[in-house]
Amino acid sequence: xxxxxxxxTANLNPNKGGxxxxxxxxxxxxxxxxxASGLATVLVAPLTSQFRPVFAPxxxxxxxxxxxxxxxxxxxxxIRALDSSRFGEGPLxxxxxxxxxxVEKSLLGVMGML
Numbered sequence: 001x002x003x004x005x006x007x008x009t010a011n012l013n014p015n016k017g018g019x020x021x022x023x024x025x026x027x028x029x030x031x032x033x034x035x036a037s038g039l040a041t042v043l044v045a046p047l048t049s050q051f052r053p054v055f056a057p058x059x060x061x062x063x064x065x066x067x068x069x070x071x072x073x074x075x076x077x078x079i080r081a082l083d084s085s086r087f088g089e090g091p092l093x094x095x096x097x098x099x100x101x102x103v104e105k106s107l108l109g110v111m112g113m114l
Contacts (some may be wrong), residue, residue, distance in 0.1 A: 002028050002035050003041060007068055007102050008090025010082055012046060020078045021047045025092060027062075027074050030067070041081040047072040056108070059111060060102040068093035076106040 002008060007025045015021030026044040028035070033044060047062065048072050059073040065091075095103065108114050 002087070002090065003093040003094075004030060004032050004035070006091035006095070007047065007062070007072075007093045007095070008038075008044075009088040009092065010044065010046075010086045011075050011088065012080075012082075012086070016073050019080075020048075020075065024086065025072060026070065026082070027095065029079060029103075029107070041083055042087070042094055043079065043081050044109075045076050045079045047074055049073075058106055060106055062093070062095060066091075066093040072098055074099075074103055074106075076103065076110050079107070 008028065009023055010026045011023045012021050025047040028042060029045055029048060030043040045080045049072050050078060051073060055077070058077050059075060062068065062072050064070050
């Protein structure tokens with residue numbers, strides 16, 4: 001079972017316009033109880049290996065470890081719900097408590113709740 005804070009691979013295709021696409025790692029944002037409830041979708045944030053300084057305040061760095069082979073950045077501004085059929089391998093890694101706190105803070109900022 002997936003758990004909040006884990007990184008899994010997911011197929012984000014087909015994408016439209018400015019949406020993030022391709023098969024890539026995603027971080028599970030959804031609450032564990034909601035995942036266990038059997039909902040057909042899971043709320044995630046995709047990861048990228050590309051650092052762009054303009055997005056630095058929004059993105060959270062996750063260092064390579066376990067099966068996550070390179071440093072990545074959680075793209076909080078691209079959160080989305082995915083059908084469970086879109087997921088592949090996982091978990092590749094799990095965020096630390098500090099990384100999760102940074103993700104939560106960034107999420108609040110993106111949603112205008114700070």
